[in-house]
Amino acid sequence: MSNDKSLLSRRNALKCMAYGGAGTLFALSGGVFTPVDLAMARGYDESKESKALGKPLFVQISDTHIGFNKEANPDVAGTLTQTIDIVNGMSVQPALIIHTGDITHLSKPAEFDLAQQLFTRLRTTEMHTVPGEHDTSDATVTEYFNRFGKPSNNKGYYSFDHAGVHFVGLINVLQFKPGGLGTLGEEQLAWVAADLKGRSASTPIVVFAHMPLWTIYEPWGWGTGDADQLMSQLRRFGSVTVLNGHIHQIVQKVEGNMTFHTARSTSYPQPVAGVGSGPGPLKVPTDQLAAMLGITSVSVVKHPSALALNDTALA
Amino acid sequence: MNVRRTQLLLTAIGMLVLGAMEVYVPSVAETTDPAKIVVKDFMFNPTPLTVKAGATVTWTNMDDEPHTVVSDTGEFKSGGMDTNESFSHKFDKPGTYHFTCSIHPRMVGTVVVQ
Numbered sequence: 001m002s003n004d005k006s007l008l009s010r011r012n013a014l015k016c017m018a019y020g021g022a023g024t025l026f027a028l029s030g031g032v033f034t035p036v037d038l039a040m041a042r043g044y045d046e047s048k049e050s051k052a053l054g055k056p057l058f059v060q061i062s063d064t065h066i067g068f069n070k071e072a073n074p075d076v077a078g079t080l081t082q083t084i085d086i087v088n089g090m091s092v093q094p095a096l097i098i099h100t101g102d103i104t105h106l107s108k109p110a111e112f113d114l115a116q117q118l119f120t121r122l123r124t125t126e127m128h129t130v131p132g133e134h135d136t137s138d139a140t141v142t143e144y145f146n147r148f149g150k151p152s153n154n155k156g157y158y159s160f161d162h163a164g165v166h167f168v169g170l171i172n173v174l175q176f177k178p179g180g181l182g183t184l185g186e187e188q189l190a191w192v193a194a195d196l197k198g199r200s201a202s203t204p205i206v207v208f209a210h211m212p213l214w215t216i217y218e219p220w221g222w223g224t225g226d227a228d229q230l231m232s233q234l235r236r237f238g239s240v241t242v243l244n245g246h247i248h249q250i251v252q253k254v255e256g257n258m259t260f261h262t263a264r265s266t267s268y269p270q271p272v273a274g275v276g277s278g279p280g281p282l283k284v285p286t287d288q289l290a291a292m293l294g295i296t297s298v299s300v301v302k303h304p305s306a307l308a309l310n311d312t313a314l315a
Numbered sequence: 316m317n318v319r320r321t322q323l324l325l326t327a328i329g330m331l332v333l334g335a336m337e338v339y340v341p342s343v344a345e346t347t348d349p350a351k352i353v354v355k356d357f358m359f360n361p362t363p364l365t366v367k368a369g370a371t372v373t374w375t376n377m378d379d380e381p382h383t384v385v386s387d388t389g390e391f392k393s394g395g396m397d398t399n400e401s402f403s404h405k406f407d408k409p410g411t412y413h414f415t416c417s418i419h420p421r422m423v424g425t426v427v428v429q
Contacts, residue, residue, distance in 0.1 A: 070379045070398070071379075072379070105381065105395075105397075106381055106394075106395040106397055107394070107395055133417065133418045134381065134395070134418065136417075137381065137383050137394060137395035137417065137418055138394050138395065139392050139393065139394040176415070176417055176420040177420060178387055178413065178415035178420055178423050179415070179420060179421055179423050180420055180421070181420070182420075219421065220419075220421070221419055221420055221421045277356035277357055278356060278357030278378075278380070278419070279357075279380075279419070280357070280378060280379050280380040281379050281380065
């Protein structure tokens, strides 16, 4: 990590991170990224401000890591429950929940069972998922797909439409290349091309996958090696929102009409890129933990062409 | 006389030592003793690890983060190893075996079997 290239990518990563902030709403309008002063942490209500922010379309939950029990957070089920309480407390319930992976820590059946049991407490019942690498670490890679494989016919990638928005869920944790980043693979990229073909450029697109679909920090594998091929397919659309998890902290960037955003985890924080030996659990003082965990909610601001992102911490 | 006795004694000790050493020369069975790779700070150590054919290699995760051991050719594959958990594989044939942590694909290592 001492070569110039790594230093450069770390500097870029840190620069990008400067955009992230707790409790800030980012209104996305025609690709213009505008931080808006926000009171949406307690959800949409009838106030003028809330109406300006739009109706919550969906909430992104990520990296719940059920089964983790180390010092960084001995009670991940508890913090997920707190997260669910925040979502359930929104005065207008989001239509959908999107989970961007690492539902479990070790892909164990009991971990998936507990996660699913906790999810049933959500008032919003429609949940869409993509797996993280922690969900596919069982030797047979079957536990995730047995439970969540149906919408994608066990492929891990699929699309659906809701409220005029086209959602594309992708998997980039399976075809890993030794020494490299996450991979989408030729088959999935061809499927995306077919899926997007013929869609109007005015259709808002939401793409979600576990590992970042842009290179945040290569030495830690925080990126997807063939994401450029995906971006070239998305560039013609007027509003593209790319949502990822994996790094347990908010990092954002805007490129043309595309907004890239990684969500906080609900389980434990991870270090800033390049700090320490690797992307493992970060132990913080107990009273600081909740502020480093949270969710992202996404609202329609100017239907159907603009979406707004809002990050809410647990405390 | 004394000198000769000492020489005899030394010879006797030497034979005893040699005898003792012979006991510790690894037999064929003993070359299959487990060889160890520690997984710590997002690294496999040592790598490459050289072992004799028939050796069993054990990987132990010492990180707070789970890791896996997946052979590049698919010949062996662990599940997710939590802290202090281990995975073992017996290498019967000589060759060079590369492996990766599928959770953190930048973690790579090699076992050389002679």
